[in-house]
Amino acid sequence: MTVVRGQAWRRWGVVLLVVGVLCSVPIVLNRRPAPAATVSDPRGLRQMMAASGKRAFTGYAQSSGLLPLPPLPNLTEISRPLSSRTEMRVWYANPDSWRVDVIDGATERDTYQYLGSQWIWDFGDDRLTQVVGEQPVRLPRPADLVPPELVRRMLELSAGDRVTAIEGKRVAGRDAAGLRIRPTSPDTTIDHVDVWADPGSGLPLQAEVTAKGGERPVFTTRFLQLDLKAPAAGTVTPPPRDDLQVTNAPDLLSQIARRGRGGELPATLGGEQRRTAVQGLTSAATYGDGLAQFVVIRLPGRFGNDAYERVGTYGTDVHLDGGHGAILATGLLTILAVRTERVYLVAGFVQPAVLRRVAADLARSTP
Secondary structure, three states: OOOOOHHHHHHHHHHHHHHOOOOOOOOOOOOOEOOOOOOOOHHHHHHHHHOHHHOOEEEEEEEEEOOOOOOOOOOHHHHHHHHOEEEEEEEEEEOOEEEEEEEEOOEEEEEEEEOOEEEEEEOOOOEEEEEOOOOOOOOOOHHHHOHHHHHHHHHHHOOOOEEEEEEEEEEOOEEEEEEEEEOOOOOEOEEEEEEEEOOOOOOEEEEEEEEOOOOOOOEEEEEEEEEOOOOOHHHHOOOOOOOOEEEOOOOHHHHHHHHOOOOOOOOEEOOEEEOOOOOOOOOEEEEOOHHHOEEEEEEOHHHHHHHHHHHHHHOEEEEEOOEEEEEEEOOOOEEEEEEOOOEEEEEEOEOHHHHHHHHHHHHHHOO
16 A cells, blocks of 8 residues: 555665554444454464455544654654544555545545555645655655554564464454564564454454553554445546646655765664665665664754754753764654754664664764
């Protein structure tokens, strides 16, 4: 359920996961036992969930966030889903044909994947925009919070972590089988991730993320209604408009990465090796492994200074030789801003101690 494909998606799925893809606890939970949805082969169910991308469905999903995140400059659409509820109607035919409507009071914003392009219909502004071309780096969108999409990304990142069966539950009127993923890395802030799926198709129906030391999930996404049938063709087709706007401009994250000056980021930060990066974008990279990965972005000019000031206002200072740092820990997502002759933004589901080491390395590596 994404414009990004192949290697570019696998490389940058963590970026989307870190900055925006997650949710929290719904108000109403249907806890009626589901004895029929037991798991005899946890790894087999995990494989079914990971391979469920071609399963068609329609439904109504809800996600919300409990993270105490401040509004970051130009990134309000990211911080809002992490600290509030998001209501979504979903029509999914296949990875190249789907639609997600985000309902916000009396208005809505619809995203279509259709004929190789992304289409965005803004009901409030009465505007339809077509975004053409690949987006190797992009900001998260509500479609990333739909349970199947979020769970598949979590499974990809946690490929080497332990999986065990947990009690089934009712989700959207269906008996769902459950798995618990427990990271092996001591550096991550995630204690475990619980996921439930339809045992027949492997389609993920609900996910909950619990932080270390937490007693309840801090993120949850789940279906409230679900139909395992393909949507009608007309529902995933953008509405015809004479005033259609067409753009091939990259989104904000791509613009930031392309405008960031300097060579490649260091090969090692905080004791972690630099992983693959998108060709031509030397100002951004991921480090670490599994759910303990973190992303580093070199920010240009005024945007970088604004981001640093915002993190510094809500976070705590980090003493550095040759620069300044500020770190904001939410219990799950940790954000670091470093300002030397350049500004860096770092984020991940990692312990603050890891990013303090990263801050010291960034200060030493800046010319």
